[in-house]
Amino acid sequence: MSVLPELTDLQPTPDDITGDVLAGLARVPKRLPSKYFYDRRGSELFEEITRQPEYYLTRIELALLEASMAGIAAAVGPRAHVVEYGSGSGRKTRLLLDGLEDPVAYTPIEISRSALLASVERLDREFGDVEVLPVCADFTQPVPLPQPRRPADHALVFFPGSTLGNFTDAEAVRLLRAMHQTMGDRGGALLGIDLQKSPDIIEPAYNDAQGVTARFTLNLLARLNRDIGSDFDLDGFEHRATYVEDAGRIETFLVSRRAQDVTVEGRTFHFTAGEAMQVEYSQKYTDPGLAALAAQAGLKVVEAWNDPQNWFGLRLLQR
Ligand code: AVI
Numbered sequence: 263m264s265v266l267p268e269l270t271d272l273q274p275t276p277d278d279i280t281g282d283v284l285a286g287l288a289r290v291p292k293r294l295p296s297k298y299f300y301d302r303r304g305s306e307l308f309e310e311i312t313r314q315p316e317y318y319l320t321r322i323e324l325a326l327l328e329a330s331m332a333g334i335a336a337a338v339g340p341r342a343h344v345v346e347y348g349s350g351s352g353r354k355t356r357l358l359l360d361g362l363e364d365p366v367a368y369t370p371i372e373i374s375r376s377a378l379l380a381s382v383e384r385l386d387r388e389f390g391d392v393e394v395l396p397v398c399a400d401f402t403q404p405v406p407l408p409q410p411r412r413p414a415d416h417a418l419v420f421f422p423g424s425t426l427g428n429f430t431d432a433e434a435v436r437l438l439r440a441m442h443q444t445m446g447d448r449g450g451a452l453l454g455i456d457l458q459k460s461p462d463i464i465e466p467a468y469n470d471a472q473g474v475t476a477r478f479t480l481n482l483l484a485r486l487n488r489d490i491g492s493d494f495d496l497d498g499f500e501h502r503a504t505y506v507e508d509a510g511r512i513e514t515f516l517v518s519r520r521a522q523d524v525t526v527e528g529r530t531f532h533f534t535a536g537e538a539m540q541v542e543y544s545q546k547y548t549d550p551g552l553a554a555l556a557a558q559a560g561l562k563v564v565e566a567w568n569d570p571q572n573w574f575g576l577r578l579l580q581r
Pocket residue numbers: 311319423424425426427428467468475478542543544
């Protein structure tokens with residue numbers, strides 16, 4: 263029988279969330295952090311997004327990972343400690359752990375305890391030789407890495423899904439600096455990045471016909487109401503996602519359908535009718551753009567793999 267690996271639990275407390283939300287609502291324009299999308303329901307809805315026909319990112323990245331795995335394994339080298347920022351559903355992780363040569367350990371760092379436990383339980387059962395060392399934490403903050411029993415040759419940070427694009431450039435550089443630290447001298451980082459292309463392809467991915475993305479965005483408010491006692495009226499807001507070509511990113515907002523007040527921790531915030539609160543960025547990259555961010559973190563792009571249409575890329579970064 264498989265025993266669940268020991269969990270390092272640094273999950274954010276309701277006080278952390280309240281602090282972030284109060285700070286975001288005090289800004290002009292108002293802003294909520296997208297990292298709070300991923301409670302249990304939010305993680306389920308994100309999984310559902312990845313199955314929508316318009317959301318090409320996951321489908322293409324999985325195929326690309328599969329097609330490029332031999333080259334990735336050769337570039338990464340044997341006996342890696344794989345450290346994943348976010349654990350997702352584990353589909354990409356499974357391909358990576360299967361394809362790398364003799365991986366020693368796997369550490370997913372994931373903010374949602376339910377998503378972390380579900381994926382870790384499955385992976386631990388499937389990969390008996392790989393020590394699984396889960397950490398429940400916000401990976402945007404420094405996280406001490408657990409040490410595997412069998413020494414690894416190097417660390418490989420795995421950050422698929424173009425999740426880097428959910429951060430502003432300044433935050434992305436901070437995250438890349440954290441990766442620089444985690445990977446050590448001989449390590450690397452394997453990033454999945456969505457590439458710039460026609461808005462006709464990008465915009466529908468964030469406005470699917472079934473409305474799953476809209477439910478995902480609105481779930482942020484339901485989650486905050488439950489966890490920090492705010493009183494957002496879910497019928498009072500609607501999802502809006504637009505591709506801003508100059509910035510090369512999708513900008514997602516919750517737009518107030520009417521003038522209304524929202525209370526958080528006894529503080530009242532007024533929304534005008536039509537006021538747009540920013541909730542997520544999804545940056546789309548060019549190679550020079552990514553190289554510039556990496557350089558600010560002391561990293562170089564040393565290998566690149568794209569799908570045949572150049573819609574999505576995998577990039578290996580090293581010091
Ligand atoms: C997780 N992240 C990379 C997704 C994205 O594409 O920005 C989250 C998402 N938001 C709406 N749809 C998907």
